[in-house]
Amino acid sequence: MTSQHSTAPVILTGDRPTGPLHLGHFVGSLRNRVAYQDSYRQFVMLADAQALTDNMDDIGKVHRNVVEVALDYLAVGLDPAKTTILIQSQIPELAELTFYYLNLVTVARLERNPTVKEEIKHRGFERDIPAGFLTYPASQAADITAFKASLVPVGEDQIPMIEQTNEIVRRFNRVAQKDVLVEAKALVPEVGRLPGIDGKAKMSKSLGNTINLGASAAEITAAVKMVYTDPLHLRVADPGHLEGNVAFIYLDAFDPDREGLQAMKEHYVRGGLGDSVVKKRLEGILQDMLAPIRARREEFAKDKGQVMQILREGTAKAREVAAQTTDEVRRALGLSYF
């Protein structure tokens, strides 16, 4: 860790390792993390313990995807010399902090959390939610505070989770009668959610509408063919619509030639521009963007031992920080004896 880093603000991000990462992750988080690692002291967490909450029926999936997601990280350019990549379950201090924080939040408050409410609905849990799901905000508070992160990149919908963390922080510091824990700020990225290739609001593995970061050239070609455009744009001569047109949304996200893109949009709206031309432009951009990522991914994948070594070192480094915080927490709670 360089001296620049040791005084830099701490930022914590991460993913539940339940499947390969895709363009949605790239736009929503990965691209930013590559930038953050130069200005912040960045921890990126593989939240395997968290992923178990609703994967107890397929525990092998979580284990397998830890190394796959790590490969995605390395492929997009997260640099282990700048970013600490850690495996959540290998830092038991995070469970210990969760245990303490459960005393600092009421059941009623957890049930009011809009993010939890939304997810309960989304996953169809109703009253039969696993307790670990209801208490997930306390676990997230543990992750954030263990590293004393002051910045947490999240989508708009996750802001209530950060608020809940900060409530726990304030309550803890009041109990401890000193500022042991640090409040965090949500860092909401400018570019939001990327729609799926089918036009659905969210690109998601479970919806089968993704383009994975490790996609082969042929998979990219096939995916772009399926990209949803304008259902009213039947003949080339017809005026086209940009709203909800996934091809243009992707071009907005990735096309470096903003002027050329603007001209193409005007032509499309005017009429006389076929979808195939638009998709050809999109495919070229995606192929150019993903080819080096795929190449780096394949390179790292040749030596998974090296990847595990990176995870081992990152986890050890992160654990030192978490252990230090947990020690302070234990002392503040009077749970220190020997």
Added chain:
Amino acid sequence: MTSQHSTAPVILTGDRPTGPLHLGHFVGSLRNRVAYQDSYRQFVMLADAQALTDNMDDIGKVHRNVVEVALDYLAVGLDPAKTTILIQSQIPELAELTFYYLNLVTVARLERNPTVKEEIKHRGFERDIPAGFLTYPASQAADITAFKASLVPVGEDQIPMIEQTNEIVRRFNRVAQKDVLVEAKALVPEVGRLPGIDGKAKMSKSLGNTINLGASAAEITAAVKMVYTDPLHLRVADPGHLEGNVAFIYLDAFDPDREGLQAMKEHYVRGGLGDSVVKKRLEGILQDMLAPIRARREEFAKDKGQVMQILREGTAKAREVAAQTTDEVRRALGLSYF
């Protein structure tokens, strides 16, 4: 640990260190533990982390009482060579197991737990219960299973907690596809709850109706004077009643001279026996019983460093066992990488 112990059934008991132990504890649990330590591999837990659940407003109290309760243990004859005394918070594996078990129990199931329901009512929590209180059965399951205890001495009212632990055990073993965890049996002591000196159903520090194990001779005298007898027994000549008569309930619990006690009861019921005679007998018995306990307590209290050393060694020994179980749990969940 003798070879006899290593194959003996494992028994786990413990107390929340929130105040000195009293005659109620002695009858309900401590006396049995002194017997158990010769036949079982016994772990006795100072549940300090658990005690925080509803003592976040007075964290110093829990810390202070750890050593006080340990003194009570040693005073009644728990022998560190036979019984492993441990401090819960110093075994972070217990929090880690709790964290995993939260995924194996639903919120609805926790809310249905009769013991939790009763305690919520008793403590006046309503909807504002700390989440740590609702999830307490998962924590108790962690404590029991960490040591692979097959026997857990509890009162009748705690039997649902053991059932809940066993549900978690079965669910875990199903997920793991092998018998990693061990089911436990509740061991309900024959002598149940001791009433308070005021005649209330439960002897309890918060009700102020206890006789503490460390009570001085003068405190015992004063307490026996206040012991509730028969409000209808106004004159010595009147017939007395035994039901709800705390003096006789205590004699039933502690008087070694069963024949003499039986004769006294008959005399009391017949009429012609004053309360002061009954109380004198009771006081003599309590003084005789508590004097050596108080003496041992004072002896150990002279060297608290030695007491802490006993706790340190017991906790280290217990942690080895818990760490072994947690390692098996982590492996079974696929949370093992390096």
